Amino acid sequence: MVARGRPATGATWLARGLLAALLIGHVVAAAWLLPPNDIYAHAAQVADLATYPVLLSAAALLYVYFRLTPDEDAAWLAVAAVFGTAQGVAYAAMRVAMEDDVRARPVWMLLSQVAVALLVGLLLAASGRLRVPVDPVALGLALALAITGARLVLVDGVEPAPLLRDNELLLGAAVLLLYGVMGALLVRRVPIPASAGWRLAAVVGLLGTAQVVTYPLPPDNWLSLLAVALNVSGATLLAVTSLGLVRTALVRAERAEEQVRELEAHVREDRTLLHEVAGTVAGITAATRLLSVPARLAPAERRQLEKLLASETARVDRLLASSKVGALSNEIVDVDLDALIGPVLFAHGIRGRIVAWHPTGHHVWAGRDQLVEVLDLLLDNADRHAQSPILAVTVERRGSDVDVAVEDQGPGIPPEIAATVLEWGTHGAASNGQGIGLNVAQRLVTGMGGQLRIESVGYLGTRVVVTLPVAEVAHADRAG
Numbered sequence: 001m002v003a004r005g006r007p008a009t010g011a012t013w014l015a016r017g018l019l020a021a022l023l024i025g026h027v028v029a030a031a032w033l034l035p036p037n038d039i040y041a042h043a044a045q046v047a048d049l050a051t052y053p054v055l056l057s058a059a060a061l062l063y064v065y066f067r068l069t070p071d072e073d074a075a076w077l078a079v080a081a082v083f084g085t086a087q088g089v090a091y092a093a094m095r096v097a098m099e100d101d102v103r104a105r106p107v108w109m110l111l112s113q114v115a116v117a118l119l120v121g122l123l124l125a126a127s128g129r130l131r132v133p134v135d136p137v138a139l140g141l142a143l144a145l146a147i148t149g150a151r152l153v154l155v156d157g158v159e160p161a162p163l164l165r166d167n168e169l170l171l172g173a174a175v176l177l178l179y180g181v182m183g184a185l186l187v188r189r190v191p192i193p194a195s196a197g198w199r200l201a202a203v204v205g206l207l208g209t210a211q212v213v214t215y216p217l218p219p220d221n222w223l224s225l226l227a228v229a230l231n232v233s234g235a236t237l238l239a240v241t242s243l244g245l246v247r248t249a250l251v252r253a254e255r256a257e258e259q260v261r262e263l264e265a266h267v268r269e270d271r272t273l274l275h276e277v278a279g280t281v282a283g284i285t286a287a288t289r290l291l292s293v294p295a296r297l298a299p300a301e302r303r304q305l306e307k308l309l310a311s312e313t314a315r316v317d318r319l320l321a322s323s324k325v326g327a328l329s330n331e332i333v334d335v336d337l338d339a340l341i342g343p344v345l346f347a348h349g350i351r352g353r354i355v356a357w358h359p360t361g362h363h364v365w366a367g368r369d370q371l372v373e374v375l376d377l378l379l380d381n382a383d384r385h386a387q388s389p390i391l392a393v394t395v396e397r398r399g400s401d402v403d404v405a406v407e408d409q410g411p412g413i414p415p416e417i418a419a420t421v422l423e424w425g426t427h428g429a430a431s432n433g434q435g436i437g438l439n440v441a442q443r444l445v446t447g448m449g450g451q452l453r454i455e456s457v458g459y460l461g462t463r464v465v466v467t468l469p470v471a472e473v474a475h476a477d478r479a480g
Contacts, residue, residue, distance in 0.1 A: 044218030047228040048092045051235040055085040061242035068249035075132040080123040082140025090148040106216030107164045108154040110171045117178030124185040179208035199241040206234030334471040356392040363471035370444045378406040381437040386410025405465045
């Protein structure tokens, strides 16, 4: 269903009234000022030629509309517009440059208009049925050149048969009938907004009537002035309608871009969620595998693995329950880093990673679940990209902040991606990662009020530092 346009406002009606007054004033002024001789016919010819640059501009806008709305319906409309306006320029030029030949063999001009109207009708009827074989501009210009070449050959020296000369009235009626068919196709067949279809149908009627009333050449009477008004009205209406279609297509394109951005955001959220769940499931799998071999485990190790398994399973449940990025408890609390880091490193240790770390007794103001996720992401990222199981976690207080750093001994971050390494999807050419971990870690740290930075980039390893406020300092600031 095509959406209806907005109702006309007072300003819209005022603009329409001014346009009507301009057209009527043009006709009245011309009738009053021009002398009673061939100036009427010349004025009609000049107006005929002058309107075609406007029509060509409108055809160009319809081609832009096709480019913004790349479907076959818009393509055939662009072909019809380019063909109709291009052949119209040649038609008007021939009536000026070959006036004697046109006056001697006028029926060829009328017959060519029958062919033009029939061909434009066929182009519009093809909308939605056939695929445009080439670019609409190329096809429209090729058809216009063919019609113009046929006109030149016929008007320049081919005498029409008596049957054609004796049925000019019938040919004129055929032209008007075909124009009516074109209007109906624009309203009913071409899938454009209904208001635009009616306006284009009116354009066909105005321009077609202007050519019929001045057949074969503009007469030296009021009909020429009527043709001027019809041509100006048709050209203006076509330009306004074409501009409106382009504006509508731009709005649709903008909405489509917004939808694509929303879709990309959803995909990113889903990929991030999958990334988070995959890391947690890896720990669950390793713990489950070890628990299945009881002979190899001491009672204390079994209890620690069971506690880890329960903790990681609960985290997966929280992630899947909310199904969004960082779907973890967002409560900011006093976090004992030793109590938090120890189980995390134990989980990575059972996966074959060697992580050096010394307890420090520091506390930070952070989200417990978020910080666990950040450490998991940084350790996973370091293990994957450094291609070495030997890692280190260091904790150091600096004034009112605590730095928690994850270090590796790998080849470092390639210089070509150093500036964008924290952006989504950035990873080196030799990396087998997705470029997600660091971006998600940064977002989680920022959400806790902390900072994440990369201190070493190059070929001597990488050190990623998470800076968080010291718990007692944060307590004091909040109390103050």
